[in-house]
Amino acid sequence: MTDVVDGHHHIWRQTDLPWLVGPMEPRIFGPYEPIRRDYPIEEYLGDIEGSGVTRSVYVQTNWANDRFEDEAAWVQQTAEEHGWPHAIVAYADFSVDDVRPQLDRLKRYALVRGVRMQLHWHENPLYRFAARPDLCTDPVIQRNIARLADYGWSFELQVFTPQMPDAARLAESCPKVIFILQHAGMLEDLSPAGRAAWRAGMARLAACPNVVSKLSGLGTFIHRNDPAHVASVLTDTIAIFGAERCLFGSNFPIEKLWTSYRALIDAFRAAAAPLRDDQREAIFKTTAMRVYRL
Numbered sequence: 001m002t003d004v005v006d007g008h009h010h011i012w013r014q015t016d017l018p019w020l021v022g023p024m025e026p027r028i029f030g031p032y033e034p035i036r037r038d039y040p041i042e043e044y045l046g047d048i049e050g051s052g053v054t055r056s057v058y059v060q061t062n063w064a065n066d067r068f069e070d071e072a073a074w075v076q077q078t079a080e081e082h083g084w085p086h087a088i089v090a091y092a093d094f095s096v097d098d099v100r101p102q103l104d105r106l107k108r109y110a111l112v113r114g115v116r117m118q119l120h121w122h123e124n125p126l127y128r129f130a131a132r133p134d135l136c137t138d139p140v141i142q143r144n145i146a147r148l149a150d151y152g153w154s155f156e157l158q159v160f161t162p163q164m165p166d167a168a169r170l171a172e173s174c175p176k177v178i179f180i181l182q183h184a185g186m187l188e189d190l191s192p193a194g195r196a197a198w199r200a201g202m203a204r205l206a207a208c209p210n211v212v213s214k215l216s217g218l219g220t221f222i223h224r225n226d227p228a229h230v231a232s233v234l235t236d237t238i239a240i241f242g243a244e245r246c247l248f249g250s251n252f253p254i255e256k257l258w259t260s261y262r263a264l265i266d267a268f269r270a271a272a273a274p275l276r277d278d279q280r281e282a283i284f285k286t287t288a289m290r291v292y293r294l
Contacts, residue, residue: 028127029254030223039253041082047252047261055294056084057249059156060091060116068092069105076109087113087292089156095135099144103151113292114178115148116156117141120186121163127188129158136166142173149176154291157211158182161189164201171208178210178291183217183251184237190222195236202240212291213241215268215283216249225259231271234283243279247287 044056063071068091075088088111092102095117106112119141121133135141136159145155157179159167164185171179185205187198205211215237218230237246248268255264272280288294 028129029220029257032254032257034257035253041078041084044252045082045084047256051261051265053265055086055288057087057089057113057288057292057294058085059089062118063091065091065093068102069108072106072109072112076111079111085111086294087111089114089116089154091116093117094141094144095138096144097140100147103147103153107151112153114154114156114180116158116182118158119163119167120158120160122160122188127160133163134166136163136170142170145170145177146174149174154178154180156180156182158186160186161194161198161201164204168204168208168211171205171211175210178212179208180247180291181205181211181213183220184213184215184233186217186220187233188221199236199240202237206241206245211241212245212247212287213237214247214249217251217254219255219258220251223258225255225264225267227267227270230267234268234271238275238279238283243275243282244287246283247291248284 048056058075060068060071072088072090075085079085079088088109090106090109090112092099092106092115094115096102103115106115118129119135120127121130121135122128148155155174155177157167157171159181167179171177185198185202187195189195189198202213205213215234218233219225222229234246248265250261250264252261252264255261268284272283275283
């Protein structure tokens, strides 16, 4: 499998990210001094060299909310200058009364394929991002996300296990929008009960035909590249969603805190080795090509 699609990566400039300047704040992925700096496209291309990656998607990196268009413009310019990345997932604030003025501004950038507003909330404040746990049920947010259908854009869905039933209802309320579940549902409780609850939540989401799962960020809570953990999550996710509704994502440079790109993708390839050729093709290429129109 030399023709690999990387479904999720970040490039960033330190001056554009408030959390990369000033005192180091606690983050969900732990201490981050090694990546608390610029990560230019040239470094990313060096990281993926020899990995077989042929396409990549930039996912928004939480610039100041009022600079959401600046971020999209900068990535678009980077792509025009370097040929990478090949698609953009931008940011918009779906909690406003009408998100369409923001989406109209993003429409100026040809590579935009989707939008992310992180909805994940956890009892542990370190893992918490959204203001409250039930944003998926907010009628304003549901109405605004449904408007993505008019632009032909997807929504990157980021939630924890307890939020999955509400997230499924959100997907059901927006049947014309493709939802891309971040980090395979962010499994953080690795106890038997935690895994069982995660699998049940994933099954509820998989019942929505407009939800696909991104196999990314699997080192987020364990802070290492663990091939056994990758294999466990990948195997369960494929069993629940089917390979045709799953895609690989690197989550670089965050995963670079504990692994190299080559070691990361080798772990995913090893995990996918027991699958059929067409299933591996879906995970590493065709699903991402379809949902991001690469």
